[in-house]
Amino acid sequence: MSLMKRISLIFRSKANRALDRAEDPRETLDYSYQRQRELLSKVRRGVADVATSRKRVELQATQLEQQSQKLHDQAQKALSMGREDLAREALTRKSALTGQIEDLKTQQAQLQGEEEKLTLASQRLQAKVESFRTRKETIKASYTAAEAQTRINEAFSGISEEMGDVGMAVQRAEDKTAQMQARAGAIDELIATGALDDASSVNQGDDISRELEAMSSQSDVEAELAALKAGSTSQPEALEPGDASTSAEAVEEPRKQEGPA
Amino acid sequence: MIVRILGEGQWEVSEEQLTKLNELDGQVEAAVESGDEAAFAHTLTSLLDAVRSAGSVLPDESLEDSDLILPPADASLDEVRQLLSDDGLIPG
Numbered sequence: 001m002s003l004m005k006r007i008s009l010i011f012r013s014k015a016n017r018a019l020d021r022a023e024d025p026r027e028t029l030d031y032s033y034q035r036q037r038e039l040l041s042k043v044r045r046g047v048a049d050v051a052t053s054r055k056r057v058e059l060q061a062t063q064l065e066q067q068s069q070k071l072h073d074q075a076q077k078a079l080s081m082g083r084e085d086l087a088r089e090a091l092t093r094k095s096a097l098t099g100q101i102e103d104l105k106t107q108q109a110q111l112q113g114e115e116e117k118l119t120l121a122s123q124r125l126q127a128k129v130e131s132f133r134t135r136k137e138t139i140k141a142s143y144t145a146a147e148a149q150t151r152i153n154e155a156f157s158g159i160s161e162e163m164g165d166v167g168m169a170v171q172r173a174e175d176k177t178a179q180m181q182a183r184a185g186a187i188d189e190l191i192a193t194g195a196l197d198d199a200s201s202v203n204q205g206d207d208i209s210r211e212l213e214a215m216s217s218q219s220d221v222e223a224e225l226a227a228l229k230a231g232s233t234s235q236p237e238a239l240e241p242g243d244a245s246t247s248a249e250a251v252e253e254p255r256k257q258e259g260p261a
Numbered sequence: 262m263i264v265r266i267l268g269e270g271q272w273e274v275s276e277e278q279l280t281k282l283n284e285l286d287g288q289v290e291a292a293v294e295s296g297d298e299a300a301f302a303h304t305l306t307s308l309l310d311a312v313r314s315a316g317s318v319l320p321d322e323s324l325e326d327s328d329l330i331l332p333p334a335d336a337s338l339d340e341v342r343q344l345l346s347d348d349g350l351i352p353g
Contacts, residue, residue: 002286002290003289003290003293003341004282004286004330005329007330007331007332007344008327008328008330011326011327011330012326117268120269121268124270126321128321128323130322131322131323131324132324135324155324157326158324158326159324161265161326161327161330165267165268168268168333169267169268169333172268
């Protein structure tokens with residue numbers, strides 16, 4: 001038998017079994033309606049959960065991108081100070097981040113997809129629940145239990161197929177989100193322990209920053225000393241033509257502006 | 262004929278279009294039986310595309326049950342096997 005037919009028969013047999021359990025078929029209408037409302041809230045919660053996970057992954061990607069930019073800047077600064085070893089170290093760390101950023105972007109796209117699917121599923125279910133409610137009232141008002149049977153069966157099998165479908169969609173979204181949550185947790189931990197060094201803590205974090213700062217404050221002192229010795233007026237402009245400090249500042253200044261906020 | 266694609270919705274498909282869909286469905290079924298994941302993904306995509314382009318979408322508020330039900334577009338072989346077992350993926 002065809003695949004499409006087999007799946008539909010399985011759905012139908014589930015609906016029939018649920019219907020067979022009922023004594024007065026009209027009672028199942030209210031019971032089913034209540035379950036539909038529950039499922040509807042569940043889907044809406046599902047949409048919110050997936051959105052939360054997506055935002056978390058987005059935030060992490062932004063943090064890692066800032067860190068990557070920072071390492072790039074550090075490499076450039078180190079190179080301008082003639083420290084190729086430090087530049088190499090910064091670039092090595094940067095390349096380790098690139099894979100993680102890619103991975104996070106893939107996850108973000110997947111979660112976005114799940115979010116859109118669930119949103120549409122919740123809209124479809126809501127429309128069907130509303131239509132079921134109307135039909136339920138009509139059936140209860142105008143038919144005896146015996147007469148109502150066929151009409152109930154019709155309404156019931158349509159809605160229960162939808163409920164099976166939506167229930168499955170929520171389950172799949174939850175499973176996917178749970179997998180990503182675990183990975184997101186690991187990255188949060190890396191960020192928290194400073195292993196990836198949060199870019200918001202520039203100048204107080206990692207060893208490359210500290211070494212570069214030590215070098216530039218050292219060269220600032222030297223430059224000022226040289227300026228004093230030369231007996232020049234100690235206006236800030238007078239420091240400009242200095243040697244070591246200018247090269248450090250010249251690379252530092254413009255980059256601070258173009259760096260991420 | 263009403264065809265549901267799980268996770269997407271329902272389409273009304275005419276009898277004439279059913280021959281083509283049955284042929285594609287046979288290919289998906291063969292891929293499921295041989296356990297060929299790549300062939301499965303490929304044939305399922307063709308089948309779902311055919312339903313989407315041949316059919317007309319049922320309105321959201323319709324309460325019709327479907328004659329045929331198809332797996333979601335991103336289903337894995339494993340998920341389809343579970344769908345086909347009675348106590349598989351369908352809740353309730």
